[in-house]
Amino acid sequence: MILDGKIVSEKVLTVVKDKVNKMSKKPHLVVILVGDDPASHIYVKNKRIAAEKVGIKSTIIEFPNTIQEQELLNKIKELNANPDVTGILVQMPLPEHIDKNNIINTISPKKDVDGFTPENVGKLTIGMEPYYYPATPQGILMLLDEYNIKLEGADVVVIGRSNIVGKPMCQMLLKRNATVTNCHSYTKDIDNKIKTADIVISAVGKKIVRCKMVKKNSVVVDVGIFKDNNGQLTGDVDFDYVVDSTSYISPVPGGVGPMTIASLMFNASKVY
Numbered sequence: 001m002i003l004d005g006k007i008v009s010e011k012v013l014t015v016v017k018d019k020v021n022k023m024s025k026k027p028h029l030v031v032i033l034v035g036d037d038p039a040s041h042i043y044v045k046n047k048r049i050a051a052e053k054v055g056i057k058s059t060i061i062e063f064p065n066t067i068q069e070q071e072l073l074n075k076i077k078e079l080n081a082n083p084d085v086t087g088i089l090v091q092m093p094l095p096e097h098i099d100k101n102n103i104i105n106t107i108s109p110k111k112d113v114d115g116f117t118p119e120n121v122g123k124l125t126i127g128m129e130p131y132y133y134p135a136t137p138q139g140i141l142m143l144l145d146e147y148n149i150k151l152e153g154a155d156v157v158v159i160g161r162s163n164i165v166g167k168p169m170c171q172m173l174l175k176r177n178a179t180v181t182n183c184h185s186y187t188k189d190i191d192n193k194i195k196t197a198d199i200v201i202s203a204v205g206k207k208i209v210r211c212k213m214v215k216k217n218s219v220v221v222d223v224g225i226f227k228d229n230n231g232q233l234t235g236d237v238d239f240d241y242v243v244d245s246t247s248y249i250s251p252v253p254g255g256v257g258p259m260t261i262a263s264l265m266f267n268a269s270k271v272y
């Protein structure tokens, strides 16, 4: 069966919209976009469209690639202090001359809709409630929960250890009592680890989950999205070859992508 991110994300967005409708003061998300990375521009546009759809006010602040770190830090401090702004998101990646950790560390944890600040990451890691959970792993859990996929006691292989997806995904799965194996570029015999997993979540950005690699009736979640040699959008998983071995699989596009946006809107609707 397909894990249909389009349908489930619409359900989430409807819930968020109903909640926002009842709020007298609407949430206000500010997105900072640095440079001209085409993918980032598309992601930010999709965030703006989703915000509009659910009644969340959104402002996009664009800066050129040449912006200095201090100017960006000043802008974030100004947004932190502005009571009209309830959420701040700095689109990644940033240019190399900017220290992304300095930027993230400056965002107020109560406005950190990405859940990227040390306070929110730390709270997640020690089992306290963070103000926000990172959007992509939260969206993946919303998708799995919608299809009643059991996480408790499940053997889950997470491929990729990024701060945006892999690491928080592992923490959130642990919180749900899954047994988690985090694989990455130095992992030995990744094929065998994938083969024993009840659930595989792949977030690396290249074809890594191939034919005959997954266990019969396993669940496969594909977070990767990139263009193949023919310019077609594709994911980490060789869908056509893997699909028959799975009980559930998420497509690309139409799986995790829309869930990430809906999950971000869920976060952006929170006001502290």
Ligand code: GUN
Binding pocket: 089, 090, 091, 092, 093, 114, 135, 136, 164
């Ligand atoms: N770049 C790719 N994914 C994300 C995300 O979830 N948040 C931000 N801020 N940047 C990203």
